[in-house]
Amino acid sequence: SQKIEQNSEALNIQEGKTATLTCNYTNYSPAYLQWYRQDPGRGPVFLLLIRENEKEKRKERLKVTFDTTLKQSLFHITASQPADSATYLCALDGGGSQGNLIFGKGTKLSVKP
Amino acid sequence: DVKVTQSSRYLVKRTGEKVFLECVQDMDHENMFWYRQDPGLGLRLIYFSYDVKMKEKGDIPEGYSVSREKKERFSLILESASTNQTSMYLCASIPGLAGDNEQFFGPGTRLTVL
Numbered sequence: 001s002q003k004i005e006q007n008s009e010a011l012n013i014q015e016g017k018t019a020t021l022t023c024n025y026t027n028y029s030p031a032y033l034q035w036y037r038q039d040p041g042r043g044p045v046f047l048l049l050i051r052e053n054e055k056e057k058r059k060e061r062l063k064v065t066f067d068t069t070l071k072q073s074l075f076h077i078t079a080s081q082p083a084d085s086a087t088y089l090c091a092l093d094g095g096g097s098q099g100n101l102i103f104g105k106g107t108k109l110s111v112k113p
Numbered sequence: 114d115v116k117v118t119q120s121s122r123y124l125v126k127r128t129g130e131k132v133f134l135e136c137v138q139d140m141d142h143e144n145m146f147w148y149r150q151d152p153g154l155g156l157r158l159i160y161f162s163y164d165v166k167m168k169e170k171g172d173i174p175e176g177y178s179v180s181r182e183k184k185e186r187f188s189l190i191l192e193s194a195s196t197n198q199t200s201m202y203l204c205a206s207i208p209g210l211a212g213d214n215e216q217f218f219g220p221g222t223r224l225t226v227l
Contacts, residue, residue: 032213043117043203043218044156051213089156091216098163099144099207099214100171105155 002027006090006104013080014112021075021107023090029068030092034101035075038087047088048075080111116140117219119204125225132191134222136204144207145187146216147171147179149200156203162187194226 007022023033032051036044050057050066050073057064063076077084087106094100120135136145146161148171158171160179168179176198180188187206191198201223205216 034215036216041221041223043205043221044216045218046215049213049215093213094158098161098169099216100146100158100161101216103148103156105153 002030002092002095002102004090004092004102004104006088006107008107009105010108010110012110012112015081017080019077019080019084019109019111021088021090021109023073023075023104025071025092028095029071030095032093033064033066033073034091035062035064035073036089036091036103038089038106040087044089077109080109082111082113085109085111117204117206117217119202119219119222121222122220123223123225125227126191126194127227128195130191130194130226132194132224132226134189134191134202134204134224136187136189136206136219137185138187138206138217139185140206140208140217141184142206142208142217143184145181146205146207147177147187147189148203148205149173149198150203150221151200159189194224196226198224199226200224 003026005024035047038044065074087108089106090104091101117138147159148156162181178190204219207214
């Protein structure tokens with residue numbers, strides 16, 4: 001079965017730096033990969049989706065890359081701010097046609113002023 | 114704006130009680146999902162539904178059942194609550210049958226079983 005790993009449980013960086021979060025998967029190549037943000041006590045909120053034929057996607061200060069050879073996605077937040085502090089979840093398509101996702105355990109990002 | 118609402122933010126129940134968690138979405142989405150989220154284990158899929166009265170087991174369906182009598186409402190039922198079902202429960206929905214849509218999540222219900 002598909003396994004998904006987000007390498008760091010926690011990442012601490014200084015305000016203004018670029019945060020880079022990693023998502024690795026084993027087994028089959030997903031048709032797409034999604035990134036979500038989750039604040040404490042709240043449901044996840046969708047940020048970006050990248051498909052298997054796309055190398056990179058950007059949205060404002062966010063950038064996602066997808067390397068199907070390395071079986072890895074990188075999620076970057078440039079010019080990070082304390083308000084970016086949250087848990088970030090990577091999710092892969094579950095292999096079905098109903099929109100099932102397999103979620104990683106998340107990386108908790110803390111941006112210090 | 115899509116809105117997914119869950120009936121309670123916090124719930125405390127006793128072992129053996131039957132528990133109903135309700136989820137309602139207001140955007141005519143076909144597919145709805147129930148997850149539980151635990152520290153160190155992440156989000157795990159319990160059940161999902163792709164149409165009224167249709168349901169599919171997720172990764173951890175044991176001890177749970179679901180009901181979808183109307184398109185906008187998806188209920189999670191704990192037949193006989195146990196302490197190991199203490200968790201954060203999250204409902205989500207997606208539009209259409211295409212698989213690559215973003216999931217819209219509700220705010221979550223933190224359930225404690227004593």
